[in-house]
Amino acid sequence: MASSTNRQILLKSRPQGAPSLDNFELTEAPIPKPGEGELLMRTRYLSLDPYMRGRMSDAKSYAKPAAVGAPMVGGTVGEVVTSRHPNYAAGDIVLGYGGWQDYALSSGAGLRKLDPAAAPVSTALGVLGMPGMTAYVGLLEIGQPKPGETVVVAAASGAVGSVVGQIAKIKGCRAVGIAGGAEKCRFVIGELGFDACVDHRAADFARQLEATCPKGIDVYFENVGGAVQQTVWPLLNDFARIPVCGLIAQYNAATPMPGPDMFSVLRKRLLLRGFIVSDFAAKQGDFLRDVGEWMRSGRLKYREDVVEGLEQAPAAFLGLLQGKNFGKLLVRVSK
Ligand SMILES: NC(=O)c1ccc[n+]([C@@H]2O[C@H](COP(=O)([O-])OP(=O)(O)OC[C@H]3O[C@@H](n4cnc5c(N)ncnc54)[C@H](OP(=O)(O)O)[C@@H]3O)[C@@H](O)[C@H]2O)c1
Numbered sequence: 001m002a003s004s005t006n007r008q009i010l011l012k013s014r015p016q017g018a019p020s021l022d023n024f025e026l027t028e029a030p031i032p033k034p035g036e037g038e039l040l041m042r043t044r045y046l047s048l049d050p051y052m053r054g055r056m057s058d059a060k061s062y063a064k065p066a067a068v069g070a071p072m073v074g075g076t077v078g079e080v081v082t083s084r085h086p087n088y089a090a091g092d093i094v095l096g097y098g099g100w101q102d103y104a105l106s107s108g109a110g111l112r113k114l115d116p117a118a119a120p121v122s123t124a125l126g127v128l129g130m131p132g133m134t135a136y137v138g139l140l141e142i143g144q145p146k147p148g149e150t151v152v153v154a155a156a157s158g159a160v161g162s163v164v165g166q167i168a169k170i171k172g173c174r175a176v177g178i179a180g181g182a183e184k185c186r187f188v189i190g191e192l193g194f195d196a197c198v199d200h201r202a203a204d205f206a207r208q209l210e211a212t213c214p215k216g217i218d219v220y221f222e223n224v225g226g227a228v229q230q231t232v233w234p235l236l237n238d239f240a241r242i243p244v245c246g247l248i249a250q251y252n253a254a255t256p257m258p259g260p261d262m263f264s265v266l267r268k269r270l271l272l273r274g275f276i277v278s279d280f281a282a283k284q285g286d287f288l289r290d291v292g293e294w295m296r297s298g299r300l301k302y303r304e305d306v307v308e309g310l311e312q313a314p315a316a317f318l319g320l321l322q323g324k325n326f327g328k329l330l331v332r333v334s335k
Contacts, residue, residue: 006031008071009100009313014057018252018321023056024072024314032105039085039106041078043098043333046310047125048074048317048325049159053251062276072100072313075130076333077114077121088113095124100313102333119295126328127302128291130277131159134245136287137280139164139221140171142243142273147172149218152209152235154178154228156188156197157303159328160245163291164221165194166300173219176212178228180323187326192301206231216240224249226257233260236268244274252321303327 005028012025034040055066055073066073076098080088085108088094095112098104114121119128126132138160145151151168155161156177165175165188177188177197185197196212198205209231216237222229226249236242250257264270294300305327307316313331320329 004031005029006101006103007310008102009310010070011056011066011068011072013068014065015252017254019053019056019318021314021318026311031103034082034084034105036084037107039083039088039108040081041076041094041096041098041104041106042081043076043078043102043104043310044093044335045077045122045125045306046074046098046100046313046331046333047076047129048313048320048329048331049131050246050248050251050320052317053321073097074099075125076104077124078104093121095129100310102310119292122304122306122330123295123302125330126159126304127163127295127300128288131328132163132291132302133280133284133287134277135160135163135221136167136291137277137283138243138245138275139167139219141280141283142271142275143219143221143241145171145173145219148174150174150176150213150215151219151221152176152178152213152217152232153221154200154224154232155246155248155323156194157184157192157326158223161221161223162188162192162302162327163300166192166294168219169193169195170294170299174215176209176217178209178224178232184326187303191303200228200231210235219243221245222247226250229260233264236264236270238268240268240270242270242272244272248321304330306330306332308332 010025013023015023058065080092093114151173153161153164156179168175175194177194178200179185185199188194188197198208217235220232220242222244223246225247305325310333
């Protein structure tokens with residue numbers, strides 16, 4: 001049922017350290033009306049992603065912080081309800097950046113029409129969207145995996161990590177995941193087809209990881225930083241590549257955490273390169289072609305963790321920072 005008002009979740013205050021529910025506020029506003037050249041989207045799915053922790057803070061970053069008192073920012077899949085834009089009509093399903101709210105206006109900039117017959121529309125926020133593309137470009141462009149090499153990725157059951165390991169397998173590598181808990185590890189091996197997965201919460205995590213990588217690590221796709229990074233680092237082979245994608249274990253840290261041993265960067269001739277998925281925007285066509293084909297042929301699988309109702313978004317987002325999600329985290333805002 002369409003709501004008669006626009007429920008919005010605002011950023012109420014900026015967190016110091018770990019965010020809490022008090023940093024968010026649910027409010028209601030009138031549904032906006034599109035002006036000339038604009039359209040109104042009704043949100044179906046809201047994507048919850050780790051980068052949102054960065055937007056809650058006003059620390060210097062590659063992107064502008066979310067404004068206090070404004071709806072939280074976020075990628076959305078929505079249905080066009082009213083259009084005064086020449087390229088869009090009511091009923092179109094679009095990938096956009098509507099934020100944490102029921103309805104959003106758009107000028108059409110950055111919007112992409114989706115074909116619901118091609119793939120479930122929610123995948124445009126996950127495996128066929130920003131997280132999938134992050135895995136694809138980070139692994140292939142920076143990781144440069146070669147057949148027979150060992151590729152290690154943490155948050156392996158998540159949106160990015162799950163795709164990293166599966167592409168590593170497609171490229172003939174040994175894929176080793178790191179995940180929080182036995183159930184996630186079972187899924188990573190049994191469903192996603194990784195060669196192995198180690199639980200970073202296990203007391204003997206370091207011993208298990210070393211035993212699982214007998215030939216060392218050639219590509220470490222860095223998703224988490226923190227204690228996992230410290231454990232991986234000594235296992236890196238000479239000339240290992242490290243696409244530095246994310247450091248989720250450190251996003252709530254109030255003071256900088258100790259970094260890796262830079263002496264081994266020199267001694268082992270490591271290649272570390274940080275990246276933001278948009279650096280590789282020109283690869284989007286290759287990404288959609290390859291990952292779309294791997295999905296259709298059953299070589300690449302995905303899992304979604306769908307939470308019901310916009311009002312659940314803050315709690316679900318807090319859970320993401322603690323590993324409570326199991327797969328790409330989405331909020332179903334409307335049916
Ligand atoms: N550079 C870019 O352009 C770009 C784009 C997209 C995403 N990213 C980054 O990629 C990473 C993964 O993102 P995602 O969207 O795929 O999220 P996700 O894996 O679906 O969810 C986050 C996962 O991180 C793990 N985690 C949380 N705290 C942790 C900790 N202290 N130590 C170890 N693991 C922890 C948890 O998995 P477990 O329960 O398995 O530990 C949690 O489920 C994030 O760092 C994100 O910021 C970067």
